[in-house]
Amino acid sequence: MLARQDGDIPWVDESRGVVSREIFFSEEIYQLELQRIFARTWLYIAHASEIPNPGDFVTRSMGDLPVIAIRADDGTVSVLLNSCRHRGVRVCRAHSGSVKNFVCPYHGWTYDQKGHLLTTAADKFLPPGTDFSQWGLVHAPRSDSYKELIFASLDPDAVDLVDYLGDFRWYLDIFFCRTPAGMQVMAPPQRYRVRTNWKTAAVNFGVDNQHVFTTHVGPFTVQPVTIPWPQRLKAMEEGVQIVAEDAHCVSLGFTQFEVPFALYPEEMRPLLAKVLSADQQKILSGLISGAGTLFPNLSFLERMIPSEKHGMGKTVILRLWQPISASEMEIISWCLIDREASPAYRERSLADGLRNFGVSGLFEQEDVELWATIADSSRSALAQRYPFSFMTAVPAMHAPATDFFGPGQAYRPVLTEVTQFRFLRYWNQMMTGDR
Ligand code: FES
Numbered sequence: 204m205l206a207r208q209d210g211d212i213p214w215v216d217e218s219r220g221v222v223s224r225e226i227f228f229s230e231e232i233y234q235l236e237l238q239r240i241f242a243r244t245w246l247y248i249a250h251a252s253e254i255p256n257p258g259d260f261v262t263r264s265m266g267d268l269p270v271i272a273i274r275a276d277d278g279t280v281s282v283l284l285n286s287c288r289h290r291g292v293r294v295c296r297a298h299s300g301s302v303k304n305f306v307c308p309y310h311g312w313t314y315d316q317k318g319h320l321l322t323t324a325a326d327k328f329l330p331p332g333t334d335f336s337q338w339g340l341v342h343a344p345r346s347d348s349y350k351e352l353i354f355a356s357l358d359p360d361a362v363d364l365v366d367y368l369g370d371f372r373w374y375l376d377i378f379f380c381r382t383p384a385g386m387q388v389m390a391p392p393q394r395y396r397v398r399t400n401w402k403t404a405a406v407n408f409g410v411d412n413q414h415v416f417t418t419h420v421g422p423f424t425v426q427p428v429t430i431p432w433p434q435r436l437k438a439m440e441e442g443v444q445i446v447a448e449d450a451h452c453v454s455l456g457f458t459q460f461e462v463p464f465a466l467y468p469e470e471m472r473p474l475l476a477k478v479l480s481a482d483q484q485k486i487l488s489g490l491i492s493g494a495g496t497l498f499p500n501l502s503f504l505e506r507m508i509p510s511e512k513h514g515m516g517k518t519v520i521l522r523l524w525q526p527i528s529a530s531e532m533e534i535i536s537w538c539l540i541d542r543e544a545s546p547a548y549r550e551r552s553l554a555d556g557l558r559n560f561g562v563s564g565l566f567e568q569e570d571v572e573l574w575a576t577i578a579d580s581s582r583s584a585l586a587q588r589y590p591f592s593f594m595t596a597v598p599a600m601h602a603p604a605t606d607f608f609g610p611g612q613a614y615r616p617v618l619t620e621v622t623q624f625r626f627l628r629y630w631n632q633m634m635t636g637d638r
């Protein structure tokens with residue numbers, strides 16, 4: 204129920220570290236999320252490398268609004284509401300492509316790459332002096348990009364993107380812009396639907412380290428281990444979880460190897476050192492696995508590729524958890540690579556990304572199969588009396604690590620639920636009007 208009564212389980216109980224089940228399946232809460240979260244924050248739209256040339260476009264959603272991101276002849280990117288100004292038909296029906304103009308399939312209203320209306324196909328019957336400039340596709344009120352990550356906001360008064368990302372940019376740089384030429388997507392994204400609430404995935408990537416040793420024990424057992432377990436565990440101990448700007452979370456499992464950037468192909472190593480600060484290099488040089496969530500629904504994951512046959516390598520996965528309803532989301536999943544990567548490294552990285560985190564990937568199947576049981580098993584009145592536990596967050600929240608050199612609030616070890624709970628606390632503050 205949206206009107207909270209005395210005695211109701213709070214959505215997020217900070218003192219006990221528990222969270223109401225209903226936020227993971229209630230349609231009423233989801234409708235409120237569309238207004239209070241998805242209509243107010245910056246939302247990820249696309250990577251610039253998906254639309255490199257004039258006329259290139261992709262279609263995405265901002266909350267429940269379908270949008271088109273398109274690059275125009277002058278190189279600028281517009282984020283346009285994908286709804287014809289005549290009668291609302293979805294103007295663009297494809298996931299991606301390249302066009303000179305958009306022609307609405309219903310009556311033929313035609314828009315250029317910036318959304319300007321060119322013709323209605325019945326212009327001669329319009330009242331004289333009809334001002335076409337008033338009838339273009341609607342632009343998202345704000346759009347901007349950071350290191351080729353394109354975002355938009357439905358709130359004209361949203362803080363600037365650079366401030367929304369804030370200190371988290373320091374970490375985004377490590378994952379998304381660490382060589383002089385930057386990164387690019389390797390292929391169009393995979394898209395698939397899972398019957399679970401979008402926040403289940405957002406907190407899993409931001410960051411549920413506890414599940415790794417049970418959910419994923421299978422692949423860890425069968426895949427060749429190129430990094431011995433003692434070194435992996437050391438990375439977990441030396442690693443940190445960070446919350447930046449109160450909302451965005453990342454977990455970094457890193458240690459120091461004898462060779463700097465040992466987990467990267469040799470040809471990449473000097474490039475990494477060219478772009479990053481000494482402290483950023485220290486993290487990336489020893490990074491075994493990193494994962495994070497940018498509030499609200501963008502996540503990323505980088506892991507080393509455990510291949511004895513092919514040697515070391517890295518794969519970077521970018522994820523958008525696109526809500527469809529309270530209990531269903533579409534996952535949009537990209538594999539990214541540094542532009543300077545050799546063809547062999549590129550191929551290895553893409554194969555690893557898809558094999559493990561593609562729609563039928565080993566790790567992916569294990570996660571989504573479990574996530575898909577949460578909403579259905581939580582709806583009953585009986586189940587709702589018993590909230591979810593994030594209790595390991597409570598002691599951790601009061602004991603941040605003070606010796607970490609990166610920005611944001613750091614916590615050690617990486618095995619508590621502190622960043623997940625901080626994410627939900629921020630969600631709760633936005634939902635209840637405290638932000
Ligand atoms: S609805 Fe698009 S032209 Fe009529």
Ligand SMILES: [Fe+2]
Pocket residue numbers: 414415418419566570
């Ligand atoms: Fe997982």
